[in-house]
Amino acid sequence: MxxxxxxxxxxxxxxxxxxxxxxxxxxxxxxxxxxxxxxxxxxxxxxxxxEVPKVNTIEPPPEMPSLERDESQSADGGSGSQQANYRRLAITNPSDDQPVRANDGSVVLTVETDPPLSSRHLLRVEMDGEPTDVSTPGIGQSTYQLVVPNVDRGSHAVAVAVVNARGETLQRSEPVILHVQRTSLNQPGRGGANQAPTAPAAPRAPNVPAPSAAGSGAGSGG
Structure with a gap:
């Protein structure tokens, strides 16, 4: 019962x-x-x-915006691809229009993102509008340093792009203009990049005659 x-x-x-x-x-x-x-x-x-009592209901929490979302236009102008939603993506050092001394051609870039870079994304350096091989994966940080090697002297437009696992560019920073300065091999007195200066000849001691071949022979005969 x-x-x-x-x-x-x-x-x-x-x-x-x-x-x-x-x-x-x-x-x-x-x-x-x-x-x-x-x-x-x-x-x-x-x-x-x-009589049916009123049922208690709980409103669901608001949906959080996804870091990646479908957009009709991507960051590089293409259609139908995904776009990253970083509020901040910028090269913070060197600053725009800054001279950079890099005798060996290596330029260090400091990049900041907000929110922190997703583990699904890469940061890739672009030089004068062309992608380079310099990149770093997201590890949950907001600040990254990337070293660009063998940069020629002169002015360059440098930017960083957020790239997904398929190699698609999702977002791009504003470029900064860097004026790279390198030591020239054509400077006076520089015969080569690693050439050491020639040492001066050692001075002769005073009142000491130079040895002669004849004297050496006489000494040998005695």
Missing amino acids: QNTTLFAALSLVTAIVALPAQAEVYTWTDADGNRVYSDQQSPDGKGQSV
């Missing part, structure tokens, strides 16, 4: 939850003495109406 009562109570809860908020619930005892609950009136029309 206890199991029957428990089953009936569970059935009532299930029926109430499954019904629409404003549905009418009826109850009656069938020919076999079983308590019946339904949103339909009993066949004889004598079912009693049951």
Whole structure:
């Protein structure tokens, strides 16, 4: 009997939850003495109406924007690709229009992103509008340093791009203009990049005659 009562109570809860908020619930005892609950009136029309308590509801949390989303236009003007949503993507050092001394041609760039660079993305350096082989993966940081080797002297437009695993450019920073300065091999007195200066001849001691071949021979004869 206890199991029957428990089953009936569970059935009532299930029926109430499954019904629409404003549905009418009826109850009656069938020919076999079983308590019946339904949103339909009993066949004889004598079912009693049951007051259904208001169901408590919880509003779902707002959906967080995804770091990547489909866009009709990508960052590089293509259509149908994904675009990164970094609020900040910039080369912070060297600054724009700054002279950079790099005798060996290596230029160090400091790049900042906000939010931190996703592990699904790479930062890739672009030099004068062309991608380079210099890149670094996202490791959850906001600041990265990238070393660009063998940069020729002169002015260059440098930018960084966010790239996904398929090699697609998702977002690009504003370029900065760098004026790279390198030591010239054509400077006076420089015969080569690694040539050492010639040492001066050692001075001769005073009042000491230079040895002669004849004197050496005479000494040998005695």
